[in-house]
Amino acid sequence: MAAWAFCEEKGIDLVTVVPSFVIGRSLPPDLCSTASDVLGLLKAKFQWHGRMGYVHIDGVAFCHFLVL
Known part of the structure; x- marks a missing residue:
């Protein structure tokens, strides 16, 4: 907000890209702890409460390119 x-x-245009949940290929061969936790959550049987939006990493990269 600041x-x-x-x-x-100052009269400056500000554009932000805030993806909700990014999916895509992992760079390192091993998953980090956060990715492992999310993968476990997605594989587990749990109740969805509402909708979950997600975007592929290529889409996020393209959005940043367009913003530039």
């Missing part, structure tokens, strides 16, 4: 306030005060 960035938005600063940019508004």
Whole structure:
């Protein structure tokens, strides 16, 4: 919020890319602890409460390219 306030005060355009849940290929051969936890969550039987939005890493990279 501070960035938005600063940019508004200075007349600067601010664009943000905030993906909700990024999926895609992992760079290292081993999963980090966070990725392992998420994979375990997705494989487990659990109740979805609402919808879960996700985006592929290529889409996130392309969005950053467009923002530039």
